[in-house]
Amino acid sequence: MTGTLAVVTVLYRSAPMLAETLPTWVRSAAGLPVRFVFADNWPEDGCEKLIAGCLDDERYTYLPDPANPGFAAGCNRAVAAAGTSHVLLLNPDVWLRDDSLTRIRAAVEAAPGDPIAVGLAMHGGDYTGIDVHPISLFIDRLAGARRGPLGPSGGGAVFPIEVFREFGGFHEHLFAWGEDADLAYRLYAAGRRTRPLDLALEHAGGHSVGGDGKLLGFRAYLLARNRILVAARTFSWPLALLAVPFIALAHCALAARRARQGLLRPFLRGVGTGLREAPAARRQWRGRRFGLGSLVSYLRTGRAA
Template identity: 30%
Template sequence: MAQLACSVIIVSYYTNGSLFECLAALFAQQTDDLTIEVIVVDNGNPASDSKRLATLAAAQRIRWLKGQGNIGFAAGCNLGVRHASTDTVLLLNPDCVAEANTMRHLLTFLQTQPEKTLVSGWVTNPDGSEQRGLRRNLLTPWSLFIEMLPLVKHLPPLARRRLNLTGQPLPPVATIRVPACSGACMLLPKALYEQLGGMDEGYFLHVDDLDFCLRLQQQGGQICIQRNSVFAHYQGTSVVSGKRVARHKRNSFNRYFAKHFPRFWRSPPGWGLRLAIAINYWLSKSS
């Protein structure tokens, strides 16, 4: 049987016990013919968690990158990939827990695909339901505008064009092609990641994954979701202010549209979308 190998990049910031549940699930999947290199990019953790990470690093169970401070998700991913020693990398959120044989399924599938392929597992809520944001359209002014419409779910033609496709009918197949996916779980060749320039470090948190998916599609790549490779995602485990997260999301949307849709962003409709993003931020901030 061919040897499988992957470097898993986990960017952690005060994610508490879920990080160690994530690590345990990865350790359990390693076999003689499946090597999993685990790289934890420590953007900040409590002293008790740092002690546990130090123990794992001393036992050579993980590579522990620390001391850089909180550099954000995108920069953390890039740092981790630079230290990866295998030809395949998996960007994985620290609160994603892989079911048995998930890594083998993903890696075996990737080997059968063209070189410009990104694969996501089937990311679920803890109750097993599909997580919002797993299946996505590309982020455009139109897809975001529809996403912000409160009655969009009652208008099926528009719902198919919204940013998040959760709730749309699923084809009866194991592999789904999508325009974009969540950054919670992204498996791809390291060479492809480097060819695309990695994650854009101008994003601190949020939207960096959508930017990456857009650049991959522009290079003729494809994005697949493997439904038989399940990760339970305990979303929002980081001890971070909701106001701070909302501010980063607003800033990231602004950066994305200024970067990829500059003419629109300077036009009157662009100013209207800026206002909608700002209003959404203030509503999130006050809730």
């Protein structure tokens, strides 16, 4: 096969979960030219020692950053250090089967220039990549859907490194939760199509917040803020204006849910921050934007250029 693959993983309070999943990655990579890059945003929990116990030194790169710059920045840093033609972005709470990396490399060989959405099994369903939603703007795409993915999910994604760099990677200001949708909209608007690979890899989900009230509030804040910023950055003006009532409706419905969860205050703070930052966010992206034509193309087939 042409080129090589690096598995890129961002860690944050991940040691207990990685202790379960990393051995499955090592078995899946046996005999393959696959290396690993770990960006550790919480290096105090022992992941470095765990990784060293599973992988030979020349097989991996470990990048600690106790300042925790976020998932988006961690991914960008790890991709820059990969030194391979392709990267597999893989969350630390995803288990691989013995043939998973062989199948992923075969998909890369079949279409080396395309991003690939890797299927994950989570929350009682199977999902592959990101889908457009009229209210929430982006959701997990059901595996096997007629439309192809808008783009890959950050939890299971293959990118040619040249494509990832061409689009500037993930927008680091988003920090986490929405940075993959931001990139997906930009990719689709520019004519880059994502191929699905319905592997249904077991994905636990949510290990980094794990019942921590402060972190759950931070996630509620980021989700509220980032939904507004993604629309501001990536939508054309006509589509952005059309989306305003839907975004407003979504946030009203979410406000009621967050109130029941005790997370209304960070949610409302996220909405306010998103509205305040939206004009600057729009100026930060000068490439092609996802407009009405892109939306019609996506809704029809999800594959048209």
